[in-house]
Amino acid sequence: MDPDRPYFFCGIGGSGMLPLALILREQGVEVAGSDRALDQGRTGAKFDYLRARGIALFPQDGSGVTDPRQVVVASAAVEDTVPDIRAARALGAAIVTRAGLLAELFNAAPMSIGVAGTSGKSTTTGMIGWVLKAVGRDPTVMNGAVMTNFVSSDAPFASALVGQSGIFVSEVDESDGSIALYAPRIAVVNNISLDHKSMEELRTLFRDFTAKAETAVLNLDNAETAALVRTARHAITYSIGGSIAGADADLVARDVEPAPDGIAFEAGGVKIRLQVPGRHNIANALAALAAAHAAGVPLADAAAALESFKGVRRRMEVVGKANGITVIDDFAHNPDKIAASLSTLHDFPGRLLVMFQPHGFSPLAKMRAEFIDCFVRYLSPGDVLVMPEPVYFGGTTTRSVTSEDIAAGIRAAGREALALADRDACGKALLERARPGDRIVVMGARDDTLTTFAGELLKALV
Numbered sequence: 001m002d003p004d005r006p007y008f009f010c011g012i013g014g015s016g017m018l019p020l021a022l023i024l025r026e027q028g029v030e031v032a033g034s035d036r037a038l039d040q041g042r043t044g045a046k047f048d049y050l051r052a053r054g055i056a057l058f059p060q061d062g063s064g065v066t067d068p069r070q071v072v073v074a075s076a077a078v079e080d081t082v083p084d085i086r087a088a089r090a091l092g093a094a095i096v097t098r099a100g101l102l103a104e105l106f107n108a109a110p111m112s113i114g115v116a117g118t119s120g121k122s123t124t125t126g127m128i129g130w131v132l133k134a135v136g137r138d139p140t141v142m143n144g145a146v147m148t149n150f151v152s153s154d155a156p157f158a159s160a161l162v163g164q165s166g167i168f169v170s171e172v173d174e175s176d177g178s179i180a181l182y183a184p185r186i187a188v189v190n191n192i193s194l195d196h197k198s199m200e201e202l203r204t205l206f207r208d209f210t211a212k213a214e215t216a217v218l219n220l221d222n223a224e225t226a227a228l229v230r231t232a233r234h235a236i237t238y239s240i241g242g243s244i245a246g247a248d249a250d251l252v253a254r255d256v257e258p259a260p261d262g263i264a265f266e267a268g269g270v271k272i273r274l275q276v277p278g279r280h281n282i283a284n285a286l287a288a289l290a291a292a293h294a295a296g297v298p299l300a301d302a303a304a305a306l307e308s309f310k311g312v313r314r315r316m317e318v319v320g321k322a323n324g325i326t327v328i329d330d331f332a333h334n335p336d337k338i339a340a341s342l343s344t345l346h347d348f349p350g351r352l353l354v355m356f357q358p359h360g361f362s363p364l365a366k367m368r369a370e371f372i373d374c375f376v377r378y379l380s381p382g383d384v385l386v387m388p389e390p391v392y393f394g395g396t397t398t399r400s401v402t403s404e405d406i407a408a409g410i411r412a413a414g415r416e417a418l419a420l421a422d423r424d425a426c427g428k429a430l431l432e433r434a435r436p437g438d439r440i441v442v443m444g445a446r447d448d449t450l451t452t453f454a455g456e457l458l459k460a461l462v
Contacts, residue, residue, distance in 0.1 A: 009033035019160030099178030109168035117190030127288035278344030324436025357444035
């Protein structure tokens with residue numbers, strides 16, 4: 001990164017772009033950007049926040065790219081046909097990827113902690129960041145989700161934290177292969193399962209990622225992750241217990257006590273009570289404890305800090321309750337995440353009325369069978385699933401598999417599932433069915449307006 005050059009983020013509102021832009025701005029770099037959502041009038045509060053941080057915003061029409069000294073940062077969703085990219089090429093301005101810029105900052109840090117895995121990255125990153133902050137280690141944190149502990153009136157979209165200690169904690173992504181760019185001191189892998197790439201590709205990416213690290217933190221309850229122990233230079237392993245492989249883990253969770261608003265367990269001789277529910281969050285917590293230990297934080301201190309961790313936004317976040325009906329906003333978008341959320345919710349009474357908005361046509365086609373199997377296994381009799389078509393904000397895509405294909409497969413197995421024309425129709429169907437004791441769950445990713453939609457459902461219940 002060249003701090004003396006201005007940076008322009010094309011797609012600045014994206015979950016991976018916004019925190020990176022904030023980190024550069026906090027370091028004194030001149031930052032500007034554009035976003036398709038801004039042009040479409042969506043999620044205005046987020047863009048007001050960026051302006052308040054001194055970041056200039058422009059329409060995504062090329063008008064913000066006027067200086068050949070600018071470094072244009074493009075997210076994975078930005079195509080070469082976007083006017084900002086065309087303007088940059090015409091000027092001869094440098095174009096870098098979001099992942100490339102992040103990797104440059106990450107790899108330059110004296111202590112880099114990379115958090116990877118198909119599921120749980122954002123929560124684990126937030127946990128590690130909060131532990132390090134709470135014990136006075138002053139980390140820089142780059143997250144794909146808003147970390148509730150760091151939210152304030154001045155920072156309502158706190159998905160980044162800038163510290164001065166030289167510790168850089170970052171979520172890293174395997175979906176576009178960019179995980180290969182990172183060289184972590186400490187590599188965390190929660191789990192590996194089919195998502196955006198084939199299992200063969202994923203095995204190679206995660207093996208190379210962990211082999212670079214001085215210490216790899218690995219989950220023995222996931223067979224693919226456990227296999228990485230063989231190629232890691234040094235591994236700290238963890239397990240929730242109960243599995244043959246997990247019995248030999250360095251950190252094992254025992255005496256699990258679930259509750260509607262959290263979960264408690266014992267690990268390493270320390271009792272821990274989390275404010276976030278679900279067994280999957282025990283796995284996230286064990287990963288955070290192990291990573292903090294690798295960074296020199298005593299287990300007891302890390303455990304004490306975790307007890308005040310409040311979670312990250314849109315991870316089974318309770319929006320509110322009206323007339324005995326609870327509305328929950330959730331980021332779950334792949335089969336593993338959906339399974340974890342539904343399993344946690346079914347630990348406690350109440351029918352589930354789920355709206356799942358797929359985050360793209362391509363993932364729907366790639367994981368068609370897995371989506372169907374997941375909902376068939378984790379929806380209980382009486383639960384209802386409604387699905388609009390996948391979110392689409394422009395660009396090229398094929399539509400070989402639709403929401404109806406998924407819903408039909410689920411219905412064939414005896415569960416109630418509907419594919420409806422749009423999100424409004426889904427909302428109407430949920431509200432018509434809702435009765436006291438039910439929980440309405442809004443699921444999906446890559447669309448900030450889902451949170452707004454969940455809030456509108458709550459208002460309609462009053």
